[in-house]
Structure formats: C-alpha cells, structure tokens
C-alpha cells in the first residue's frame with residue numbers, strides 16, 4: 001500500500017480517527033460537518049464503526065481519551081483497520097488527520113495501517129483478502145500538521161525495514177538459510193550503494209572465525225559471515241550493529257525438544273539489524289552504520305561440534321563448549337571481535353534471540369538490555385519505550401563473569417546452572433568486545449517472535465527496527 005500526502009482527495013471512503021469525547025463528536029468541516037450519533041461512536045478505545053453520509057462512507061477509529069493515548073495502542077487500533085477491514089479498501093480511501101492529532105499519532109496511524117497489510121500466508125494458493133494492498137494508494141490529508149511529509153517519509157523507511165525483518169523471520173528455515181540472508185544484504189547494498197562483504201566457510205577459516213565456524217559445521221547449509229558498511233558522506237556518528245543470524249537452532253547435540261519449530265526465529269537479531277540498515281539507508285540518515293551478521297544453522301550430524309569441544313575464536317581466546325545450545329554467543333563472539341578489530345565504531349550494539357532466561361524474566365513484553373554506558377542505556381530506553389518496544393536494564397557485574405571461567409580453556413559458553421542465564425550470556429559476550437566503553441546487548445528472545453491478535457501462531461514482530469531507527473535518528477537530531 002502506497003500512502004501519499006495530498007491536499008484534497010476524490011476518495012469516497014474516509015478513514016477518520018478520533019480521541020474519545022463523551023459529549024459527542026463532529027465530522028470535520030471538509031466533509032460537511034454534522035454530528036456523529038453518540039450512540040454509534042464517541043471515540044472509545046479500539047472501536048471501529050462504519051458511518052454513511054451522502055455518498056461518503058466513513059470508517060471511524062476510536063483512540064480512547066487523548067490524555068491516555070500512547071503510540072503502541074494507537075498503532076494497534078490502526079493495524080486492525082487494514083488487518084480486519086480489507087473490504088473498506090475496495091474503493092479509494094483517504095485518511096484524514098485533524099488538528100487534535102500530533103506527529104506521534106500520525107506516525108502511529110501510518111505504521112499501524114502498514115503493519116496491518118502484512119500477511120503470513122506466503123505459501124497459500126488462495127488469498128483471503130478482498131483487495132490486493134500492493135495495488136492500493138491511500139491519500140493522507142493532514143492540513144494542520146506541517147511536519148506530515150517528513151513523518152511520512154521517515155515512516156516509509158521504518159516500515160520497509162520492519163517488513164523486511166518480519167518476512168525474514170516468518171519464512172521457514174530451509175528457505176531463509178545463511179546464504180539467503182547474505183544475498184538479501186548484498187541486494188540491499190546494490191540498491192542503496194553501500195559495501196557488502198560475505199565470507200564463506202573457507203574465507204572464515206583463513207582469517208580464524210573459529211567460534212562462528214564451529215557452530216555451523218554440523219549443517220549441510222554453508223555459513224555466511226556478512227559485513228555491510230553504509231557510509232553517508234555527512235556521517236555524524238559511526239554505529240556498529242551485530243545481529244545473531246542462527247537460521248535454525250536445533251540446539252545441536254544438546255538438542256531441543258518442545259517447540260523446536262519456533263527456532264526459525266533465531267535469526268531475529270540479524271533480521272532486526274538488516275531491517276534497521278535498510279530503514280537508515282532508505283531515509284538516507286547522515287550516519288555511518290556498520291552491520292555484522294554471523295549467519296549459521298545450528299544442526300546435528302557427523303560434523304557437528306560436541307559438548308566438551310574446546311574451540312578457538314577470532315579473538316584468540318579458547319572456549320570450552322559446555323552446551324551446543326548456547327550457540328548464539330559463540331557466533332556473536334566472533335562478530336563482536338571482528339567489529340572491534342576492524343571498525344571501532346563509537347557505539348557497539350548487538351541484538352540476539354539469545355536466552356530463554358530473558359523470556360523467563362520479562363516474558364514477551366520486554367527485551368533485556370545490558371550496557372557498559374549509562375547514556376547509551378538511556379538512549380536505547382528512550383528510543384524503545386516511546387513506541388512500545390520495551391527494553392529494561394540488567395546488571396553486568398563481574399561476579400557473574402566469574403561463573404564463565406573454565407578449567408580447560410579461557411572461558412566456557414555456559415555456567416551449567418539454572419539461574420542468571422541472560423546475565424551470564426551477556427558477560428560471555430562482553431569478554432569479546434575488547435572493553436568497548438559504549439557497548440549494549442539486547443536479548444530479544446521474547447520480543448522478536450510472539451503471539452498477537454492477528455494470527456493463530458507465533459510470528460515476527462519486527463521488534464528492534466523502529467527502536468534502532470529512533471536511536472540513530474535521535475543521534476542525528478540531538479547528538480545522543
């Protein structure tokens with residue numbers, strides 16, 4: 001669905017969002033004014049009502065009381081419109097945003113409407129929709145919002161990134177392989193003119209990405225170590241992003257039992273980083289963004305690594321593998337060290353569906369945040385909390401680092417105890433950041449993939465793309 005900003009529209013179907021007013025609501029002057037019957041609609045939260053007047057059909061969207069409105073809920077109300085009311089789009093549609101709305105509600109509207117057009121039925125022969133959203137153009141009328149064009153342009157970039165992220169996570173693991181992820185990034189590099197390098201297994205062996213290779217060695221699908229470097233000529237900050245790209249996590253010989261099919265989501269960190277990269281490039285943000293995506297499949301087989309193996313790593317540190325299911329931290333160790341050795345970005349952030357422990361702590365509502373820098377921690381919280389992508393800090397105290405000491409090697413990948421799993425994983429990662437003073441780790445195991453009112457099974461959320469975009473945009477706008 002295209003959205004174009006317009007000063008007038010011939011559309012007969014009008015989408016009208018309202019904040020709640022107990023004393024009743026009016027149609028805008030542009031549409032002839034007139035009271036909306038209180039019995040039909042007062043703007044109550046989540047209400048969707050059809051209302052005819054003349055040859056126009058209005059779809060009234062209730063946002064609840066203005067003082068209680070928040071981005072996440074507003075976005076959800078708009079998502080419902082395109083997800084559940086596709087018939088309304090059989091005729092041309094205009095969205096009218098009046099002066100009771102802010103830039104925030106405009107962004108919630110467009111991002112919600114777009115997310116509602118996303119469909120999971122990639123492989124269904126017959127589509128359930130009454131319209132083909134890819135053929136639809138919606139007129140956006142926002143005469144009172146001078147920033148509307150800018151908001152729309154930014155939101156377009158964000159949605160492109162979110163859609164990319166969701167499509168990568170939701171499609172099955174035999175299609176979204178490490179090489180598929182690498183090809184995706186390479187195509188984006190061609191489209192937006194940024195550099196992309198991909199190391200195959202032989203090249204990775206040559207330079208010593210041993211921890212990365214160990215995880216991928218049991219799979220018939222070759223690994224890919226992907227490096228993308230987007231450099232705007234007026235770059236104001238250099239940010240390094242590392243994303244866990246485990247295209248399927250069987251657990252290896254510490255094999256998973258229940259719910260293994262969900263582990264197609266284990267490249268959710270890489271997908272969020274790819275989405276953020278695409279969004280930043282599409283919006284032409286004046287930054288340098290280096291992305292590293294170690295992509296592997298964690299499989300079993302004659303060549304698979306074993307619990308008790310001692311493996312090398314790009315940093316030179318040796319690692320005792322206690323558990324082959326703690327694989328994400330192994331590939332990230334090489335990703336983080338590669339970033340530090342070759343790029344030294346001002347900010348270093350990794351995203352990973354890393355531990356079940358983070359889900360135990362925060363459920364599906366919030367990601368675990370670890371950072372060596374208070375300002376970066378606050379920036380990430382501000383970037384995410386304002387849009388409902390919740391992140392909350394956990395400590396990086398050294399006593400948890402002690403848990404990862406090995407007798408036989410420099411470090412072990414699992415402390416073997418049923419507690420502090422997300423924190424000890426973060427401490428493991430930190431050992432490979434070369435003491436970067438502005439590093440943050442987001443454990444998105446609970447937030448990347450989950451249930452919603454829009455599907456029967458767990459599916460991608462796009463978590464992280466908008467958050468990272470906000471972080472980058474805030475740095476461009478206010479240097480933090």
Ligand code: BES
Nearest residue numbers: 249323325326353354355356357414445
């Ligand atoms: N990919 C999983 C973590 C995960 C769990 C992602 C739930 C998404 C939803 C990760 O590789 C893993 O298996 N972690 C283990 C680590 C343990 C063996 C130290 C875990 O958290 O149980």
Ligand code: ZN
Nearest residue numbers: 249325326327
């Ligand atoms: Zn695992």
Ligand code: ZN
Nearest residue numbers: 246249266328
């Ligand atoms: Zn994993």
